[in-house]
Amino acid sequence: MTLLTLPSPAKLNLFLHITGRRDDGYHELQTLFQFIDVCDELSFTLTDNPDISLIPEIEGVAHEDNLIVKAARILEPYKQAHQGVAISLTKVLPMGGGIGGGSSNAATTLLALNQLWQCHLPLEQLAQLGKQLGADVPIFVFGHSAYAEGIGEKLTQTDPETPYYLLLKPNCEVPTGQIFTDKYLTRDTPAIRISHALKLEGHNDCLEVVRRLYPEVDEAFLWLTQFGDAKLTGTGACLFLAFESIDDAERVRASAPAKWQTWICRGCNTSPTHDALNQWIASQHT
Numbered sequence: 592m593t594l595l596t597l598p599s600p601a602k603l604n605l606f607l608h609i610t611g612r613r614d615d616g617y618h619e620l621q622t623l624f625q626f627i628d629v630c631d632e633l634s635f636t637l638t639d640n641p642d643i644s645l646i647p648e649i650e651g652v653a654h655e656d657n658l659i660v661k662a663a664r665i666l667e668p669y670k671q672a673h674q675g676v677a678i679s680l681t682k683v684l685p686m687g688g689g690i691g692g693g694s695s696n697a698a699t700t701l702l703a704l705n706q707l708w709q710c711h712l713p714l715e716q717l718a719q720l721g722k723q724l725g726a727d728v729p730i731f732v733f734g735h736s737a738y739a740e741g742i743g744e745k746l747t748q749t750d751p752e753t754p755y756y757l758l759l760k761p762n763c764e765v766p767t768g769q770i771f772t773d774k775y776l777t778r779d780t781p782a783i784r785i786s787h788a789l790k791l792e793g794h795n796d797c798l799e800v801v802r803r804l805y806p807e808v809d810e811a812f813l814w815l816t817q818f819g820d821a822k823l824t825g826t827g828a829c830l831f832l833a834f835e836s837i838d839d840a841e842r843v844r845a846s847a848p849a850k851w852q853t854w855i856c857r858g859c860n861t862s863p864t865h866d867a868l869n870q871w872i873a874s875q876h877t
């Protein structure tokens with residue numbers, strides 16, 4: 592029985608500029624992605640029947656709508672084996688948080704089944720397949736911090752600093768589509784050069800719209816701003832603040848109102864999924 596267990600991390604958008612809107616309604620972005628070591632966990636066991644099972648299902652998400660199942664279905668035509676897969680999920684990452692949990696789960700599934708089903712697809716092809724499931728899937732497939740353009744799929748690998756972060760989830764979920772269709776969203780931030788991206792004190796163009804629509808985010812943003820340069824990730828709802836020391840981060844966390852979920856985490860420039868997968872591959876060859 593082959594068992595592969597992988598972490599499925601969250602991402603932060605260290606900045607997110609919206610530079611335009613395409614004819615299909617999708618937005619042109621310039622953003623800097625970094626992973627954090629807050630993760631869901633997915634376990635994959637090959638089975639003798641061709642089914643794709645998932646335990647537990649996510650409440651409110653139908654089996655075939657789950658991005659884990661969708662990712663497995665996308666890979667099915669490429670599999671060299673007749674086996675199906677039993678997947679178990681430990682969900683930690685809040686949904687509608689702007690930290691990309693669903694996209695991360697999809698990418699982790701693509702990476703795991705590419706090995707277990709012996710599909711032998713290169714990362715570029717996995718990312719291309721994953722893009723159909725969400726704009727954030729390619730970065731999780733690629734597995735290295737990157738500066739992104741296009742709708743988030745044109746990636747340039749980079750290595751930003753890896754501070755500690757206090758991640759804070761206000762008591763609400765923000766649907767990505769709602770923010771991108773808001774008429775007050777800034778869509779004309781001047782494009783920057785890639786070479787400037789790492790030196791940039793960038794901002795998130797979604798912040799003002801999210802604060803106006805979600806008073807919970809506004810309140811949490813004002814609270815976190817007392818301690819430094821608080822930022823929104825993606826289209827929210829999560830906010831984050833960087834710290835040089837874990838003790839400083841812990842002190843601020845200790846004073847956070849109990850109604851908000853908080854995590855202390857560390858930025859990582861390689862995805863924990865890839866670290867674990869590489870270890871597993873190495874163990875298969877010994």
Ligand SMILES: C[C@](O)(CO)[C@H](O)COP(=O)(O)OP(=O)(O)OC[C@H]1O[C@@H](n2ccc(N)nc2=O)[C@H](O)[C@@H]1O
Nearest residue numbers: 604616617618694725726727742743767768771825826
């Ligand atoms: C905001 C980010 O999280 C930044 O990393 C992503 O761009 C969003 O990625 P995602 O959640 O995977 O988004 P998708 O599931 O592809 O899209 C959700 C909805 O957001 C809008 N959307 C998304 C990405 C983008 N570049 N422009 C858009 O206008 C579209 O209306 C789409 O229907």
Ligand SMILES: Nc1ncnc2c1ncn2[C@@H]1O[C@H](COP(=O)(O)OP(=O)(O)OP(=O)(O)O)[C@@H](O)[C@H]1O
Nearest residue numbers: 657658686687688689690691692693694696767825
């Ligand atoms: N495996 C999954 N994990 C989380 N959400 C899923 C999953 N499969 C489907 N979904 C759906 O995707 C929606 C978005 O979830 P997700 O956790 O990716 O939010 P998000 O962090 O705001 O995403 P993003 O940062 O990509 O905008 C959920 O509300 C849920 O309906």
